[in-house]
Amino acid sequence: MQNFEVDFFDGISSKKESLFLHVDNNRIYFPKKNWAFSLKEIRICPKIANISQTIELPNGGHCILKKEDTLRLNNSFVFWMESKLIYSIISLVFIIGFIIFTLTYGSSWTAKIIANSMSQSAYESLGNVSFEFLEEHYLEPSELDGKIKEKIRLSFKKIAPPNAKLHFYKSPILKENALALPSGDIIMLDDLVLKDQDKSLMGIVGVLAHEIGHIEEKHSMQNIIKTSIVGFLSAYFIGDFSGTLASLGAGIVSLSYSREFEQEADKKAISIMKQHNYPITPLIKLFEALKKEEHESKLFSTHPLFKERIDFLKKSIP
CATH class of the missing domain: 2.30.29.30 (Pleckstrin-homology domain (PH domain)/Phosphotyrosine-binding domain (PTB))
Structure with missing residues (x-):
């Protein structure tokens, strides 16, 4: 008592x-x-x-x-901790450090683990959410010539994994761009196709190989998960979760790939192109043409470090 x-x-x-x-x-x-x-x-x-x-x-x-x-x-440990000011301060510092770690390095590490453990149905669901968001806010029906689309589709079928699907759209906002969704859907925009001066459109095929790299390495899913980690932590402290779910679709457009992700996708693109004896030079020329319009092209909002990437591609040519 x-x-x-x-x-x-x-x-x-x-x-x-x-x-x-x-x-x-x-x-x-x-x-x-x-x-x-x-x-x-x-x-x-x-x-x-x-x-x-x-x-x-x-x-x-x-x-x-x-x-x-x-x-x-x-006589719980928590009660003992609460009664000691120094231990309370240490605990607070640890919690703050954990949050900072989670929002920086920890979010990338966690996102990779989660992305690699998720089922294909989860990828399909999140891909569909992203696709619907893009269609509603950014995409319009493609106006490309049917013969051009067919030429690209034939080359795409040779390099694409079973789950990859190609879609053509135009976008006054995104302009010269291509996007890879978690579900394996690749969105190719008209303005980017029209920039490729190669008769066989090998520059576009190279871009598709790059997007396949993002799909196989689960880069877009990792970006979405990282957005969710930050969003849910922020929502927890603010008390408003309404914007968190909306960020899933928006994350595909608003988040840029890291240098590490871009290099992984470029390595995959080079491997695919060489495997099918496709030239890499048209892709380099396409990137160089886009780089000249860097101040206008929306492509640079989602594909940074183009000079570094061009140099990397050039080094892959014997």
């Missing part, structure tokens, strides 16, 4: 009253008032450092223990 002298406040006036309370068999007793409450009915505020502990009662009142007293329901 634990016995304490407390200052009681009825919650109506500021007048305090000195009372004794006893804790026994998961119940708390106030003999003077003839009150008895189960521990489930009351709220015991944890004692932190030298701050007096407070007990909130179901009748609207509350009582405050003496600074030197602590109502212990058990």
Whole structure:
């Protein structure tokens, strides 16, 4: 049994009253008032450092223990930590450090693990959400000549994995761009196709090989997961989750690939092109043409570091 002298406040006036309370068999007793409450009915505020502990009662009142007293329901580690200011500070620093790690390096590490463990149905679902978002906000029906589309599709079929699907659209906003969705859908935009001066459109085939690299390395899914990690943590502290779900589709457009992701996709593109004896030079020329319009092209919002990438592609040519 634990016995304490407390200052009681009825919650109506500021007048305090000195009372004794006893804790026994998961119940708390106030003999003077003839009150008895189960521990489930009351709220015991944890004692932190030298701050007096407070007990909130179901009748609207509350009582405050003496600074030197602590109502212990058990000898838990958490309770011991809360009573030591230095350990409380260390715990706070650890929590802040964990959040910072999660928002930076930790989010990338976590996203990769989650992306590699997700089912194909999850990829399809998130890909569909992204596709619907793009169609609603960014995409319009393609105006490319049917023969050009067919030429690209024939080359695409030779290099594409079973789950990859090619779609043609135009976009006044995204302009010269191509996007790979988690589901394996690749969106090729008209303006980018028209920039390729190669008669066989091998520059576009190279871009498709690059997008296949993003799909096989699960880059877009990792970007979406990273967006969700940051979004859900932010929403937790702000208390508003409405914008978090919307960010899943928007993440495909708004997030750029990292240098690491771009290099992985470029390596995959080079491997695919060489495997099918396709020239890499048309892709380099397409990138160089786009680089000249860097200040106008939306492609650079999602594909940064073009000079570095062009140099990398050139080194792959014997």
